[in-house]
Amino acid sequence: xxxxxAYRPFIDPLDLHAAWYMLIVPLAFGIAxxxxxxxxxxxTQYAKQVVVMSIQIVGAMGLLGLASYLLIQHVLPRILPLQ
Amino acid sequence: MSPDPSPSSxxxxxxxxxxxxxxxxxxxxxxxxxxxGVLIAVGVLGLFFGGMLIGGxxxxxxxxxxxxxxxxxxxxxTAFAVDWAHQTQFKVxxxxxxxxxxxxxxxxRDAGGVATSGGTPPNIKSINKVNDIGTLYATIAxxxxxxxxxxxxxxxxxxxxxxxx
Numbered sequence: 001x002x003x004x005x006a007y008r009p010f011i012d013p014l015d016l017h018a019a020w021y022m023l024i025v026p027l028a029f030g031i032a033x034x035x036x037x038x039x040x041x042x043x044t045q046y047a048k049q050v051v052v053m054s055i056q057i058v059g060a061m062g063l064l065g066l067a068s069y070l071l072i073q074h075v076l077p078r079i080l081p082l083q
Numbered sequence: 084m085s086p087d088p089s090p091s092s093x094x095x096x097x098x099x100x101x102x103x104x105x106x107x108x109x110x111x112x113x114x115x116x117x118x119x120g121v122l123i124a125v126g127v128l129g130l131f132f133g134g135m136l137i138g139g140x141x142x143x144x145x146x147x148x149x150x151x152x153x154x155x156x157x158x159x160x161t162a163f164a165v166d167w168a169h170q171t172q173f174k175v176x177x178x179x180x181x182x183x184x185x186x187x188x189x190x191x192r193d194a195g196g197v198a199t200s201g202g203t204p205p206n207i208k209s210i211n212k213v214n215d216i217g218t219l220y221a222t223i224a225x226x227x228x229x230x231x232x233x234x235x236x237x238x239x240x241x242x243x244x245x246x247x248x
Contacts (some may be wrong), residue, residue, distance in 0.1 A: 010136055011173070011205075013141065013208075013209030013214065014136065016137065016215075019218055023216050026133060027130070027219070029128075030220070031223060031227065033122060034123055034130070035230070036228065037119050037123045037126060037231075038231055038234040043119075053211055
């Protein structure tokens with residue numbers, strides 16, 4: 001409670017420990033915003049391409065997370081069961 | 084006589100390269116691609132300061148997180164200025180070891196920069212995932228800016244020719 005009251009933006013950390021995984025959305029958007037700024041030839045397509053790339057990044061990370069979960073929780077215990 | 088460059092071969096723009104190193108997006112801006120320059124500045128600086136917003140100034144630390152700072156330094160003088168402020172204005176000198184460190188939650192900082200018992204710490208050290216992600220934001224900002232710096236110095240011709248996609 002004390003830390004929340006004393007919060008100073010850009011100096012103290014945000015209390016986002018319970019929702020840290022949501023931070024991938026603005027991260028993906030920032031990456032797409034910058035990368036597409038130099039990659040897109042026709043700037044009328046820029047906004048659409050940023051949205052598509054942001055969705056691709058978040059989707060790919062979600063799939064990688066799901067694959068890691070399945071590998072560690074279900075596949076590996078069958079191959080190498082704990083003694 | 085040298086052959087003509089292909090439509091996709093880059094031409095070197097040294098002024099844009101230097102400007103891009105000084106401030107994200109400035110290279111494209113002075114090179115005539117003003118919208119791209121603004122978008123690059125918003126993206127790179129947004130990620131860099133977004134990382135600081137998440138993890139605090141603790142995520143920019145050339146002493147304790149040196150390898151990460153190599154990536155963050157690619158943002159340019161902005162990253163070095165933030166790191167300088169962190170090291171000299173926020174960290175405290177440990178009275179016992181005389182080493183720089185972040186003040187503990189129950190410590191303050193006197194005029195000489197030495198940690199004192201009681202008072203408000205200059206900053207709170209970030210930990211766990213919040214520190215990881217804040218550091219990652221700022222480092223990705225630097226790595227993206229490297230691509231932008233190279234693009235400003237050697238802009239691809241095909242981007243300016245609608246006939247070549």
